Amino acid sequence: MRILTAEEFFAERKQTSPTITNEEKLDRAVLDIIHNVRKQKDSALINYTEQFDGVTLDSLFVTEEEFEEAKTQVGDEFISALNEAKNNIQAFHEAQKEQTWFMEKDNDILLGQKVTPLDRVGVYIPGGKAAYPSSVLMDVIPAKIAGVKNIVITTPPQQDGKVSPYVLAAAELAGVNTVFKVGGAQAIAALAYGTETISKVDKIVGPGNAYVARAKKWVYGDVAIDMIAGPSEILVVADETAPVPYVAADLLSQAEHDESASAICVTTSAEQALLIKTEVNKQAEQLERKDIIKPSIQDNGKIIIAENLHAAFDVVNEIAPEHLELMIENPRDYVELVKHAGAIFMGHYSPEPLGDYFAGPNHTLPTNGTARFASPLGVYDFIKKSSIIQYSKDALLQSADSIITLANVEGLTAHANSIKIRKEEKNA
Amino acid sequence: MRILTAEEFFAERKQTSPTITNEEKLDRAVLDIIHNVRKQKDSALINYTEQFDGVTLDSLFVTEEEFEEAKTQVGDEFISALNEAKNNIQAFHEAQKEQTWFMEKDNDILLGQKVTPLDRVGVYIPGGKAAYPSSVLMDVIPAKIAGVKNIVITTPPQQDGKVSPYVLAAAELAGVNTVFKVGGAQAIAALAYGTETISKVDKIVGPGNAYVARAKKWVYGDVAIDMIAGPSEILVVADETAPVPYVAADLLSQAEHDESASAICVTTSAEQALLIKTEVNKQAEQLERKDIIKPSIQDNGKIIIAENLHAAFDVVNEIAPEHLELMIENPRDYVELVKHAGAIFMGHYSPEPLGDYFAGPNHTLPTNGTARFASPLGVYDFIKKSSIIQYSKDALLQSADSIITLANVEGLTAHANSIKIRKEEKNA
Numbered sequence: 134m135r136i137l138t139a140e141e142f143f144a145e146r147k148q149t150s151p152t153i154t155n156e157e158k159l160d161r162a163v164l165d166i167i168h169n170v171r172k173q174k175d176s177a178l179i180n181y182t183e184q185f186d187g188v189t190l191d192s193l194f195v196t197e198e199e200f201e202e203a204k205t206q207v208g209d210e211f212i213s214a215l216n217e218a219k220n221n222i223q224a225f226h227e228a229q230k231e232q233t234w235f236m237e238k239d240n241d242i243l244l245g246q247k248v249t250p251l252d253r254v255g256v257y258i259p260g261g262k263a264a265y266p267s268s269v270l271m272d273v274i275p276a277k278i279a280g281v282k283n284i285v286i287t288t289p290p291q292q293d294g295k296v297s298p299y300v301l302a303a304a305e306l307a308g309v310n311t312v313f314k315v316g317g318a319q320a321i322a323a324l325a326y327g328t329e330t331i332s333k334v335d336k337i338v339g340p341g342n343a344y345v346a347r348a349k350k351w352v353y354g355d356v357a358i359d360m361i362a363g364p365s366e367i368l369v370v371a372d373e374t375a376p377v378p379y380v381a382a383d384l385l386s387q388a389e390h391d392e393s394a395s396a397i398c399v400t401t402s403a404e405q406a407l408l409i410k411t412e413v414n415k416q417a418e419q420l421e422r423k424d425i426i427k428p429s430i431q432d433n434g435k436i437i438i439a440e441n442l443h444a445a446f447d448v449v450n451e452i453a454p455e456h457l458e459l460m461i462e463n464p465r466d467y468v469e470l471v472k473h474a475g476a477i478f479m480g481h482y483s484p485e486p487l488g489d490y491f492a493g494p495n496h497t498l499p500t501n502g503t504a505r506f507a508s509p510l511g512v513y514d515f516i517k518k519s520s521i522i523q524y525s526k527d528a529l530l531q532s533a534d535s536i537i538t539l540a541n542v543e544g545l546t547a548h549a550n551s552i553k554i555r556k557e558e559k560n561a
Numbered sequence: 562m563r564i565l566t567a568e569e570f571f572a573e574r575k576q577t578s579p580t581i582t583n584e585e586k587l588d589r590a591v592l593d594i595i596h597n598v599r600k601q602k603d604s605a606l607i608n609y610t611e612q613f614d615g616v617t618l619d620s621l622f623v624t625e626e627e628f629e630e631a632k633t634q635v636g637d638e639f640i641s642a643l644n645e646a647k648n649n650i651q652a653f654h655e656a657q658k659e660q661t662w663f664m665e666k667d668n669d670i671l672l673g674q675k676v677t678p679l680d681r682v683g684v685y686i687p688g689g690k691a692a693y694p695s696s697v698l699m700d701v702i703p704a705k706i707a708g709v710k711n712i713v714i715t716t717p718p719q720q721d722g723k724v725s726p727y728v729l730a731a732a733e734l735a736g737v738n739t740v741f742k743v744g745g746a747q748a749i750a751a752l753a754y755g756t757e758t759i760s761k762v763d764k765i766v767g768p769g770n771a772y773v774a775r776a777k778k779w780v781y782g783d784v785a786i787d788m789i790a791g792p793s794e795i796l797v798v799a800d801e802t803a804p805v806p807y808v809a810a811d812l813l814s815q816a817e818h819d820e821s822a823s824a825i826c827v828t829t830s831a832e833q834a835l836l837i838k839t840e841v842n843k844q845a846e847q848l849e850r851k852d853i854i855k856p857s858i859q860d861n862g863k864i865i866i867a868e869n870l871h872a873a874f875d876v877v878n879e880i881a882p883e884h885l886e887l888m889i890e891n892p893r894d895y896v897e898l899v900k901h902a903g904a905i906f907m908g909h910y911s912p913e914p915l916g917d918y919f920a921g922p923n924h925t926l927p928t929n930g931t932a933r934f935a936s937p938l939g940v941y942d943f944i945k946k947s948s949i950i951q952y953s954k955d956a957l958l959q960s961a962d963s964i965i966t967l968a969n970v971e972g973l974t975a976h977a978n979s980i981k982i983r984k985e986e987k988n989a
């Protein structure tokens with residue numbers, strides 16, 4: 134884990150020349166899969182599942198029996214924890230609901246904004262060796278609250294041809310009973326364009342590997358997507374009050390995701406920087422996933438020393454982190470200084486995993502600096518708006534000349550004519 | 562203009578096999594431009610402007626003198642109409658402002674959603690032969706209301722090396738004084754990645770040709786974009802009360818955009834369908850842009866006869882039109898039947914150009930069926946949200962076991978450890 138000053142950090146950022154990633158090989162593979170699924174539909178899905186997951190499927194659907202079996206496998210402790218999480222996620226996301234509104238103006242003018250839930254949503258849940266029931270809750274609950282009627286899940290099957298019982302239990306708890314055993318770019322293509330078994334959706338959400346992310350980029354525009362997720366990051370701002378073991382543990386929790394995950398600490402104390410570095414190395418040795426954690430910390434871990442908290446927040450805003458922990462005294466006094474962050478965890482007892490699993494706000498967050506322009510997944514992702522415009526005859530005629538002037542300036546004379554024809558009738 | 566029944570319409574939609582568009586040639590050209598701009602920055606912009614716009618630029622900036630000169634060229638009538646439009650657009654978009662909120666829960670838990678404006682926005686305005694001052698207002702005003710501090714416009718120069726005075730007057734009225742004379746994919750690349758003169762932005766908005774649209778698709782993810790706009794559409798629902806000349810004029814106003822624009826009418830009367838067809842042909846002959854209008858109407862114009870208004874709204878929702886006009890009696894009684902539409906124009910005196918230029922709601926709308934999942938451009942496009950999570954020690958310890966259970970199920974033991982370390986200290 135490198136220790137550097139804020140000045141050194143900014144100097145390095147400036148020197149970094151843009152890496153123009155050549156994704157051509159990945160793109161070719163992904164586009165091939167998308168084209169094949171569009172042409173051969175279900176049979177392409179079956180073939181790819183054989184090829185990539187090593188599973189020959191009789192049916193793409195998870196059966197009712199499999200749902201029942203899952204319930205017996207997951208244990209009460211898990212269900213109870215999942216229920217608590219569900220209640221918290223629901224309570225938070227209910228506050229994001231938006232309503233249709235109208236605005237009346239003089240002359241019988243009515244304007245408005247109509248809010249309508251999306252019809253169909255597809256949730257991608259990664260599978261194979263790992264299982265992410267938390268992602269099921271985080272993706273499905275906001276869609277349900279928005280009022281989406283049709284929600285389906287796709288997830289790659291395990292080697293035994295089944296889907297993780299934890300994922301199925303979470304799906305059932307969230308109220309989704311259509312789960313397809315298909316993963317990768319082929320699942321994204323099926324959700325975007327439809328097959329005999331899987332109906333085309335309006336929006337695809339959920340995390341995934343490089344193939345899934347690239348497929349989402351390609352289908353974007355034909356269908357909505359939540360975001361193109363990159364590697365996960367944490368940035369911990371620590372002052373002298375931050376307990377060093379907590380800071381280290383939180384940095385390490387991020388590092389275990391994968392080798393490209395990045396864990397960064399900004400501290401106002403050079404002394405503490407050294408203590409944190411030592412503690413990170415010590416704790417890392419004791420962690421199960423140290424083979425992932427060590428290269429991640431080695432390659433992407435940084436401790437940045439800032440002169441004061443204001444300078445620390447300059448670093449925060451330069452990085453625009455997915456997860457931001459403020460392990461400082463009186464974090465609320467500083468939250469206004471945060472311009473870009475996916476989620477802000479305040480105080481010594483709000484570690485990132487609290488938000489990943491439990492507190493209520495969404496864990497699907499903008500990564501890789503995209504918090505500059507993107508938001509956490511929310512109920513707003515599952516609705517769309519339509520503008521409403523109603524003018525009375527009087528109101529239109531009063532504005533007619535201005536509209537005609539503006540249309541003519543743009544050379545759109547048939548636009549002008551649609552106003553003129555109404556105006557002239559009045560004069561007739 | 563073809564006349565067909567709703568049944569025939571649905572049967573045709575089902576038969577249409579997916580056209581897998583091969584954009585490879587376009588993509589290669591666009592990617593080349595993007596790569597060159599990233600490497601050679603300003604000098605690439607100068608070269609492309611020479612190549613594509615036939616203009617050799619001394620400076621990319623529109624100067625203060627050019628702004629002053631524009632004011633003397635546009636005339637009072639235009640400025641006054643533009644001012645009225647500006648006031649209406651402002652009034653409507655003010656209602657879209659969102660505020661930061663907090664939610665307090667037992668045990669000193671604080672959750673919230675912080676709303677922050679984007680830092681930098683780039684607005685693309687098409688240029689060359691046409692000028693679109695209305696797009697300047699529609700793109701800039703919501704960004705200003707959101708609180709965006711840095712807004713720049715890029716637009717291709719005219720053959721004389723200048724920018725349309727109408728665009729400059731609109732920019733000044735909207736409060737933007739940084740306008741760059743650069744268009745096409747090269748402008749999108751400059752906004753996305755930055756050059757010596759043009760700073761990288763967080764979001765790119767605004768309409769454009771196929772190159773611009775494709776470039777936006779490519780830079781999406783590195784930067785936010787508003788949407789990938791396709792050809793423009795109108796759908797007019799007409800009952801017996803709809804004045805035939807108005808219906809025809811409104812269909813034709815859409816058809817003048819370009820040959821791929823589509824104008825569709827759904828009517829409940831076969832007799833009226835014939836009258837509309839005749840009127841469309843008659844009016845088309847008298848319109849300035851008939852060379853664009855006639856092929857557009859010929860290729861994409863349709864009049865669909867529905868048995869009743871409910872059947873008409875099935876057609877509406879199948880098409881998910883960008884612009885929807887309800888030229889029916891009591892349109893407010895039917896608005897709830899509309900599931901997918903960019904903007905809904907109600908009654909006989911609310912023609913589409915009223916919304917394009919004047920009423921207040923945005924004219925940047927989801928095209929090509931994307932109203933199924935996308936919204937008009939709005940203030941919400943220029944802010945982002947950050948979640949806020951603060952737990953007290955008590956609150957965290959009370960939830961610790963559940964969080965640990967969920968983390969362990971996902972195999973993320975370092976996540977579990979970040980909770981455990983806080984729990985164990987309590988027990989110590």
